[in-house]
Amino acid sequence: MVVKREEAGKRAKIVRMAAGQGKKLILVSLAGLIWIQPMVLMEPFGRTTSTVYAAESQATKLGTEDITSGAKLVKYQYTTTRSGKQVKVLADVIEVDLSNPYVQLDVMTGKGGQVTTRQSVEGMAQETGAVAGVNGDFFATGGQGVPMGAAVSQGTLVTSPAKLQGMFTFGVRSDNTPVIDRYNFTGTVMAEDGSTFPLTGINQESYTTEPDKAYSHVNNMFIYTSAWKSEERPKASGTTPTEVLVQGGVIQQISYQAAIPGQVPSDGYILRAHGQAADFIATHMTVGQRVDASYQLVSQTSGQQLNPSEFKMMIGGHTLLVDGGKASAFTRSTTSISGGSAVARTAVGYSQDGKKVYIITVEKNGSSSGLTLAELQKFMVSIGVWKGVNLDGGGSTTMVTRPLAETEAKLTFTTSNGSAGQRAVANGLGVYTTAPQGALKGLKVSGASTLLIGQTAAYSLKGYDIYYNPVDAAGIQATWKSDNGNVAWTGEGFKGIKAGTSKITAVSGDGKDSMEVTVLGGADLSSLTPVTTFASLEAGVSVSVPVTAKLKNGNTVNVPDESVKWEFTGMKASVQNGVLSVQSVNNGAKVAYATPKYDGFSGTPIVFSASSEQVWENFENATYPVSFTGLPTEAKGTAAIVQGTGEREKSKVLKLDYDLTGGSGNKFAYAQINGTTGKTIPEGATSMAIDVLGDASLNWLRAEFAAADGKSIYVDLARPLDFTGWKTITVDLTASAIKHPAKLKRLYVVNLEEGQDERALTGSVSFDNIRFTAPVTGGDTGMPSATVTMVAGQSSMTVDGKKQTLDVAPLIKDGTTYVPIKYVLDAFGGQAAWNAKAKKITVTRGTTVLELTVGKKEYMLNGAAKQSAVTPIIANNRTLVPLRLVSEQLGINVNWEKKTKTITLQS
Template identity: 40%
Template sequence: MKVQRQVGVAALACAMVWQLVSGVTVNAAGTKLTLSSQETITSGAIMKNYVWSTTRSNKEVSVNANVIEVDLTNPNVKIDAMAGTNNQFTKNQSVLGMVKDTGAVAGVNGDFYNTQAEGVPEGAQITNGQVMATPAKISGLYSFAITKTNQPIIDIFDFQGTVTAKDGTKFELGGVNKTFYWDDNDVPLIADGLFLYTSAWAMTQRAVDGTHVPTEALIQNDIVKEIQVDTNVKMVAPADGYILRGSGLAREFIVKHLKVGDKITTKYDMIPHDASKTYDWKNFKMLIGGSTLLVDEAKPSYFTRNINDFNGYSPVSRTAVGYSKDLKKAYIITADRNGPSAGMTLPELQQFMIDAGVWRGMVLDGGGSTQMVSRPLGDVDPKLVNKTQNGNQRAVANGLGVYSTAPKGELLGLILKGQSLLFVNESSTYQFKAYDDYYNPIAVTGIVPQWSSTVANGSFKENVYTPTMPGKTQIVAKSGKGSATMDVEIVGRDQITSMAFSSGSFSLTEGGDFKLPITVTTRSGATRELPAASATWELSGVKGTITNGVLHVDSTAGAQTAQVIAHYDGYSTMVTLPVGQEKVWYDLDKFAVMTTGDKYPAEVASSVNIVPNNGNKNLEIAYDFSKGLGTKAAYARFNNGNGAPIEGEPEFITAKVLGDGSFNWVRAEVIDADGKLNYVSFTENMNWTGWRKVTADVSDLKAPLLVKSIYVANPANGQDERAAKGKINIDDISFIYKGQLPSLPKNAIKLTVNKKQATLNSKPMTLEQAPTIVKDNTLVPIRFVTEALGGTVKWDDKERKVTVLRGDKLIDLWIDQTDLLVNGSRVTAEVAPAIMNNVTMVPLRLISERLGFKVGWDPQNYGISIE
């Protein structure tokens, strides 16, 4: 995000759920605030997780938002500002890194900063009472501070400072630890400015803008120790001194009025912009800068900066800070844009903050910088707990940390970790964490809890639980006054509502390996993948093996489909997979098409080369997007950009890509049968390194197709969040053609209620049992009907179960039970299957609907036609 040519960054902290408190509040503004969970982070700090809903462009959207409430009256917690690495500027790192460095229990990114400069905050910073940076001379920038009496302040601070030479000449000081920046009139303040740098600035170069040559002076104990004209002092400022940097008029001041050995006087002040305010920054415990004011007296404030400079009207990830009306609570806030969480505009953030209880609040940096870190209850190490906008943890200039100041306490509680949904005979290990009276972690070494379960349907061996029967129980762990329980459901057939393959649609190819995960949903609404070892498997149609839930196809032998059936505790499900074909189209070791490089715009540098990789050739696309404007791209063009024809109607295009972790896009240009150029994406977030097989869907494109190019792209929006230079490699571009399920026999059956005479394709047949009507439902002989229409029927005498297979449908029915299973989904019939004259009779309507029969009814003659 850019503000006055400065690019910003921000973050927040979170934790896992200890105490769940749910509730929904509908507000006058039409927004809805739902508290989904909350957890104590440490004594005096609570994480609250919200879902905030609003209407945007006539559509309802929801945002995952999080608030750390810090009790400013609690002596066991404090808020402080963090910086870079080891609390030094110019050594940017992620919020997680800063939290670990400083020993915080939670943290969030802080102020805006220029990503093209050394990496220092735009505004002021005070850490542990020490000045790290002073405010920029830019109007409308607010700061958040806490006084020595723990009173929160959000206000604008102005900077005043002078350096007085031994001869009495004074020169205005521009600020402390500032990079080059521009004022409200776009004037570069570094041009004639004099700036002071302390040991908090970790680089030996200061405010490098490529235009203004520095002249610097080293000051120790107020004595000039060294002067470097038109160059820099080759060191970081010592702890007992500072470095003055000047350009233009400030250079003349240093050259003409400072001499080695002179004693000089440097004074500066940070004063409230509002002259009626009287608080003194010298008594602040901490201070961190931000940008516009957002909330004032629990109402949306006017924006004190032009929010277009940092995408204020676009829904992105956001970070903010505020406090309550009684000055007793500080609120540290983030809102996510990632996946279903829709991000927030700044006007939306204003309303959310008001909904969450903020009396006065301001924005911190957001977008790709928003990071939320917290130490989960009972854990020693903090963790990133929000979903960042770009999937990475950006290195930022500074942050806001939450710290525990509590002494060590006694064991207060335990937290259990482990599976809450188990299958019969599935052993599961349960771990525990411990925390003290101040909600800080306790080492579990030496704590040996007693383990038990409330229902005798399993056994413990130390902390390993093995259930032997379906049902519900509670796992219990106790040690001293600390205890914890965890609800566990052991799944049996009667608890399952659905068991289905969740592998998606694909075609089998000979020699391929295909993972076949199965998802089980219980009556309580819980879902979990069925352990492959808990299932028994059947495979038909192709030759192969199923090991740990992975189907390896040895031979398709001309088969059109394969059927895989999985059973668990008498519950079954099936998937029918067509046999398809993957055709390699571009393999530089065997066959390819003419490939040339291209780029856009002209300022981009790129190259395309064939390179070896462990004896195999592949295509390398190197790019340099550091020059030029707008969207940039580096292309591998096929057949001089005219495109290479692709046979048939492929469903997918796949390629092996050696990623470079740049977050750039990888796409293909595909021309369809109408001559339209289509852009299909392999990835819009190349966040990996190493080889990965990627896939793009071309099933909606009208064949025949031409592949014009594959390319790396860096779109204009969010360009500063992607690498400008890098290279990727591409190999084995293939097309996947989906197989077809065979059509079922087109036989025709005619039956008559209460009559054994029937016809199959007009051929007379005699049934063992006539169709009959029970409770207004017509029952028909399932074996005759199914086999006549190309299916099969199996009988399990022990369970009194009938299994029907026809095409891609599997149905399990139990005699005298209204529940039946259709491809693993539980369905309830009005009438149960029954045995009449040793013939299994099933309800026609239900079976016909589930097996895809077309049924006709002649009410006058009680005739039934099935085909």
């Protein structure tokens, strides 16, 4: 683009903005709500009451983290008095040393360096390679996402300042001196005949000007460059536009009273004119003629004309906050930005000597309550800001920084949006490094901070150089060690050996870093629960037995197989790779238990009991939906519960008709059970039997189960389906190691691409009488019956009329009767295990497993958490349990005779 050159060198040149030419434009944006249409100004502007640093306010430095050579993150806790109460607020400040040759500031703009493309600060930083950044300029949240202030990137004016009062900008000149000032924009367009027309702005959206309250584009001419992404230039400009496309300084196209379709080309710009400006174009411009455009910024403070090329960068802001090391008067009404409310804030300023820039954010989240603008002024003064300006705040306030040894900037703190994450903003202020690769300076160790006994975890190592930039970890050879025997280095990671805390250290040359690793012991657990609750008691049965531990701090962890030891009662079994296999059943045992143990902590046992075949579905009274789906999309068919035919004419069946002639590749016809959800199968099922009406299609017939861990389990029913008529198919489910609770999702036909010409593409199969063999999960399987009588306060009881001595008498406390459970179980069958560390008693009887903890109202019944109004107690060094709670859960009837204080138990 050709422009007129002025002798004073103060007028800027419109430059080419081709995609991929040099560094992408980076626009610093503080994107939030500021009303600009209309804007009510207050004259004079309200002054802050905090013109001095109040004694009751104090900034305490919490820590410093290097980001790169010349930039560091300083974390503060700022204490102030608000409404008569002391408040502590967290602030994060990036200090940039402008005298350091390796650090630079620049504007980050939306996506691809273009306006109207809003993006999160983290997204802009990662796209442009910034090592740190914050949100930047204000923009109308209901508009196209264009900054209100001037944005300069590497000497190029990306957006001109809107004509608004009291809006300051922050910039860095070519000589690396910072400046905060207010600027106007002036420019001229010259036609080939020498006539001129004022140029109002560059890449601006429509707004209401101040103080005249006029529509920005009426009778005015603007330039739009390829930095403007949207095809609308801009929306709602107030009048019908005339547009001129200029490439190489020559008019290529003129569109009268209509916009030129499409985006601005990378090697040109578009003049957009309205009213009188459009008349000027109609009178003085013709396709093929040359046109010149020039512009400048003018300081409102000094009147000095400035070429944008004199600036490395510039970003717009709002009111001035600090001037001369003191809180300044607000230069603009702060009502629209909640100036008097404590919210998240963003600001930028510099030191008195002009060598240090402070990029400031104030947190508003669960750990920090934000600041008012007046409080922000005090904080800025307290940390050394000489002159500072407000940037966009509230939900837009975001800071990202690159942690040591990492390659990308990450969110520094939780934004006030919370779970909503980062807000997409118009631009941001980025920090960049040009430092070369230097020698290794330090290491960063990362990995699991907790281990279980027997668990091995890998730890990663990253490095950073003397300029605090990341070093390729592949070239780092390190030595690993631990300060004690709680963990041991295996050559591939650290293994938990015993409970306690260790400090692990990596050393490479002069680089060294450590981290603490805690090995969790049994005392850290509140429960240890296998996913499987019930299983069939027969030799050869295999079940998946992943174990989950709940810690006392409330967290839940998956326990590695190597960390669990198992205790077996009533059977011989083994566990390998998370699968328990029953080898043999003890003579006479009708119930057996597998109890997980961890460092002396006993978990909930898995109950193994006799199995029986259960009719799961005969389709006579099914109330759930059944539907057909096919793959590929050309696969057609139906699935429905219908009246059977022939020998099944008096019963209902699930019929699957399929037509797989369409599409290509492997083909599937599914009968979906209960929509996409499926229907729950019996716990611990070891086999499934199903009646199938075959069609001799030679396709495969399969079933799909959804396991508790989210995995799909596929089971072959017939491979191939080579029969006609009804046939009962039985399949073993033990090898599938299905994690319960599980569901049967669908029955389906598979037509493989390989050998497809040998299999039928159309056909029909039906299903009936689905049965599962599964353990009995209720009742008192094999448990003896008896009648037991006890009297509160007496150290004896009778069992079927025979008297026995008790070593501790039943007692009544707060209306609840407590008894020693051992004697009850001796009479009615079952056993009890006491965990002294956890003060937990585990009672097993038949297929019931009950866990109770002294002083804890929550108890576990067959792995499910329940609540009780009473808890076990300790009396005379013996543990007593609430009689009615325990007995009724174990299937034992309780009768209480109040007058004689007699307890009668029967089963």
